[in-house]
Every structure is written in C-alpha cells, then in structure tokens.
Amino acid sequence: MNWIALILLICLIIFGVGFLIADLFRTNSELKAGAAQKGKTRIKIIGGCGKDGRREPVVEVDFEMGTIVSIVGPTGSGKTALINDIELYANGNTPTKRKVLINGVSPSDEFSGDPSHNPIALITQHTNFLSDLPVEKFLSMHAKIRQGDAGEPIVQDTLNFANQLTGESINPRVKMTELSGGQTRALLIADAVVIGNSSILLLDEIENAGINRTKALDMLKNYEKIFIFVTHDPRIALLSDFRIVMKNGAMREIIKTDEQEREVFEEIRKIDDLILDFRQKIREGERIAKYELDERIDALKVG
Ligand SMILES: Nc1ncnc2c1ncn2[C@@H]1O[C@H](COP(=O)(O)OP(=O)(O)OP(=O)(O)O)[C@@H](O)[C@H]1O
Ligand SMILES: [Mg+2]
Numbered sequence: 616m617n618w619i620a621l622i623l624l625i626c627l628i629i630f631g632v633g634f635l636i637a638d639l640f641r642t643n644s645e646l647k648a649g650a651a652q653k654g655k656t657r658i659k660i661i662g663g664c665g666k667d668g669r670r671e672p673v674v675e676v677d678f679e680m681g682t683i684v685s686i687v688g689p690t691g692s693g694k695t696a697l698i699n700d701i702e703l704y705a706n707g708n709t710p711t712k713r714k715v716l717i718n719g720v721s722p723s724d725e726f727s728g729d730p731s732h733n734p735i736a737l738i739t740q741h742t743n744f745l746s747d748l749p750v751e752k753f754l755s756m757h758a759k760i761r762q763g764d765a766g767e768p769i770v771q772d773t774l775n776f777a778n779q780l781t782g783e784s785i786n787p788r789v790k791m792t793e794l795s796g797g798q799t800r801a802l803l804i805a806d807a808v809v810i811g812n813s814s815i816l817l818l819d820e821i822e823n824a825g826i827n828r829t830k831a832l833d834m835l836k837n838y839e840k841i842f843i844f845v846t847h848d849p850r851i852a853l854l855s856d857f858r859i860v861m862k863n864g865a866m867r868e869i870i871k872t873d874e875q876e877r878e879v880f881e882e883i884r885k886i887d888d889l890i891l892d893f894r895q896k897i898r899e900g901e902r903i904a905k906y907e908l909d910e911r912i913d914a915l916k917v918g
Contacts, residue, residue, distance in 0.1 A: 655680065655718070656680060656717065656718060656734050656814040656815060656841070657677065657678065657679055657680070657717070657718055657719070658677070658678040658701065658715060658716065658717055658815060658841065659675060659676070659677050659678075659715070659716040659719070660675060660676045660678075660697075660700070660701065660713055660714070660715055660866075661674070661675050661713060661714040661715075661716070662674045662675060662676075662713060662865075662866060663705075663707070663709075663711040663712030663713035663714070664711060664712050664864075664865070665693070665711075665862075665863050665864040665865030666693070666863050666864030666865070667863060667864075669865075671711075671864075671865035671866045671867070672865065672866065672867050672868065673859070673865075673866035673867065673868065673869055676859060676866065676869065678815075678841045678843070679841070680814065680839050680840065680841060681839050681840070681841075682841050682842070682856050682857075683835075683836070683842045683844070683854060683855045683856055684841070684842070684843045684844070684855050684856065684857060684858065684859065685843075685844045685845075685846050685851055685852040685855040685857075685858040685859070686698065686843065686844070686845045686846070686858070686859045686861060687846060687847070687852055687858050687859070687860055687861065688860055688861030688862055688867075689861075689862070692861040692862050692863060692864065693711070693861045693863070693864035693865065694819075694845040694861050695819055695845060696709075696710070696711055696864065697711070697713075697845075697859070697861065697866065698737065698817040698819060698843060698845055699737075700713045700715060701715055701735065701815070701817060701843065702735055702737045702817060703715075704717070704721070704722045706721050711864065717734070733813075734813055734814040734815050735813060735814075735815045735816075735817065736803075736807035736811050736813035736815070736816050736817070737817040737819070738800060738803050738804055738807065738816070738817065738818045738819065738821065739819050746791050746792070747790045747791060747792045748790065748791055749787065749788050749789065749790055749791075750774070750785060750786070750787045750788070750789060750790075750791060750794070750802065751770055751774075751787035751788065753791050754769075754770045754773050754774070754787075754806065754810065755770050757806060757810050757811070758770060758773075758810045761810050761811055761812065762810065762812070769809065769810060770787075772809050773802075773805045773806055773809040773810055774787055774805070776804075776805035776808065776809055776834070777798070777801040777802045777804070777805035777806075778801070779827070779830050779834065780800075780801035780804060780805065780826050780827055780830055780831050780834070781795075781797045781798050781800075781801035781826065781827070782797065782827070782895075782898075783795065783797070783798060785798050785801070785802060797826060800821060800826055801826055804816075804818070804821070804826070804831070808835070808838060808840075813840070814840050814841065815840065815841045815843070816835075816840055816841070816842050816843070817843050817845075818842065818843070818844045818845065819845045820845055820846060820847070821844070821846075822846060822847065822848040822851065828848065828850060828851065828887075829884075829887075829888070829891075832850075832851065832854055849880075849883055850880065850883055850884060850887050853872060853876050853877070853879060853880035853883065854872075854880060855872060856871070856872060857869055857870060857871045857872060858870050858872070885915055886915065889911050889912075889915065892911075893908075
C-alpha cells in the first residue's frame with residue numbers, strides 16, 4: 616500500500632514539474648513570438664499607487680498596435696515615471712508599484728535585457744550620446760546588430776527620415792556627440808522606427824526638441840506601432856486616440872478623443888502652423904510686419 620502511495624506521489628511530482636517547465640517555455644516563447652510578429656504586440660498597464668501611496672483611480676490601461684496615446688499632466692505629476700515603468704517592464708518593483716504585461720504576460724529578465732527581442736524604444740527628455748562614432752558608422756553598426764544588415768540603403772533611409780524631422784540636415788560624417796539637440800532626437804526617432812523596427816515607441820516631450828511636429832505626426836501615423844507621447848502639446852494630445860491624465864503620481868483619468876475634439880484639432884493645427892511659420896522667420900533673422908499677422912488671421916477666419 617505504501618509503495619503504491621509512493622509511486623503515485625512520484626508521478627504527481629513528475630507531472631507537476633513537467634507542467635511548470637512547459638508553462639515557463641510557453642511564457643517565453645509567447646513573448647518572443649509576440650515580439651517577432653510585429654503588429655501583434657499588446658501592452659497592459661496594471662495600476663499601482665500615486666505619490667500619496669493610495670491606489671490610482673485608473674485600474675488598467677490597454678494599448679494595441681496602431682494606437683497613438685498621450686500622457687498629459689502638470690509638471691511633476693508622474694508622466695516620465697509612467698513611461699519609465701513601461702520601459703522597465705515594471706513588475707510591482709518601482710515606486711509606483713505598477714505592473715506591465717506584454718502580450719498578456721510579465722516579460723522575463725532575459726526578454727527585457729536582450730536588445731534584439733526588446734520591442735520598446737524610449738526617446739528621453741534629456742538625450743546625450745556617449746558614442747563619438749560618426750553618424751553613418753553608428754547607424755550601420757546598429758543596423759547590423761538589429762537586422763543583420765549594415766547596408767547603405769537602410770542607413771540612408773534612416774537619415775532621410777531624420778532629416779524630415781529636423782530643420783538642419785544631418786551630415787553623416789559628423790560625430791554623434793556633435794549633433795544638436797533637435798538633430799539627436801530626430802536621429803533617435805528615425806533609428807527606432809527604421810532600424811530598430813521597435814513596435815512600441817515612448818517619446819518624452821519631443822515638442823521642446825526642435826522637431827517638426829507636423830511632419831513627425833504625419834510620418835509616424837503611417838507606421839503600425841504603439842506610440843506613447845508624454846506631451847504638453849494640444850496638437851499631439853488631440854491627435855491621439857486617447858490621453859492618460861496624470862496627477863500627483865497617479866493615472867487619474869483616461870479621455871478618449873471624440874469627434875468634437877477632432878474638429879478642434881483641425882483649428883489648432885492652423886493656429887499652430889501660423890505660430891511655427893513666425894517662429895521660423897524669427898529664427899532666420901527676419902522682421903515680422905503687423906500686416907502679415909493680420910492677413911494670416913483673416914485667412915484663418917475665412918478658412
Ligand atoms: N506613483 C509615484 N509614486 C512615487 N513617486 C512617484 C510616483 N510618480 C512619480 N513619482 C516621482 O515624482 C517625481 C516627478 O515625477 P516625473 O518626473 O515623472 O514628473 P513629470 O510629470 O514627468 O514632470 P515634468 O513635466 O517636469 O517632466 C519623480 O521623482 C518620480 O520618481
Ligand atoms: Mg518628465
């Protein structure tokens with residue numbers, strides 16, 4: 616009798632361990648398959664706590680491919696902390712206690728630590744390059760690591776993309792450390808989209824970086840990715856599918872952009888274009904005449 620019980624116990628342990636191992640394999644292969652099948656990556660954020668330690672009002676948020684999301688809120692409200700949670704695949708181990716799931720599971724360290732599997736690219740508020748390689752060398756090295764392809768076309772595509780985002784064209788032979796702030800951000804965005812082929816892009820306040828927002832939004836919309844913008848810019852916020860409103864470290868509310876806001880967006884686009892044109896004139900050392908402004912405002916009223 617005792618022997619039968621012992622044999623049964625051994626069988627149970629073997630099955631139990633077997634299932635556990637199978638589950639572990641499933642989790643990791645699901646993640647890798649998810650990352651490999653671009654277009655299928657989904658993220659879920661499970662809410663944690665605000666700065667006051669109380670549970671945040673938004674319990675969970677889902678992001679699907681092709682979604683543009685903005686994170687808005689006053690300075691210090693936790694916008695950067697939220698995208699850092701996403702980039703770090705937070706698992707209750709950051710001050711916010713949030714959890715991030717990719718394709719329904721919590722990514723393993725191996726997954727997040729391996730750049731060739733990592734689907735996330737973060738363009739930070741403060742970007743400095745440590746590499747003093749020339750731009751073209753840097754891009755071709757990255758292309759080789761990411762895609763096994765260090766060829767001229769992909770490097771050229773990346774430079775073309777970047778040059779459409781920034782006012783000053785990038786010389787491929789200058790060192791990465793010699794690029795201006797705007798050029799650096801433009802190159803990082805282009806690199807993440809074209810070479811990195813990242814499915815999730817986190818962009819922290821690109822509006823202050825000398826990036827052409829109209830161009831950036833128009834170009835990025837053509838890519839089936841998840842774009843998450845931290846922004847104070849109504850134009851970016853209203854173009855998003857929804858926005859997460861932050862307050863005191865917590866996700867307070869989710870606002871879906873409705874039809875009325877889409878109409879407001881069109882008007883803001885015109886006003887913003889006007890301001891951008893005047894900014895450009897000032898940059899180029901020109902004077903602004905009052906009649907020019909009056910004419911543009913009249914045209915806005917008619918249009
Ligand atoms: N839920 C939280 N729990 C604890 N600390 C938090 C939480 N959220 C944010 N913080 C901390 O609060 C500080 C300000 O947050 P953060 O830098 O994310 O603000 P921000 O909205 O990005 O501000 P800015 O617009 O100035 O860039 C940081 O030190 C951050 O670590
Ligand atoms: Mg910030």
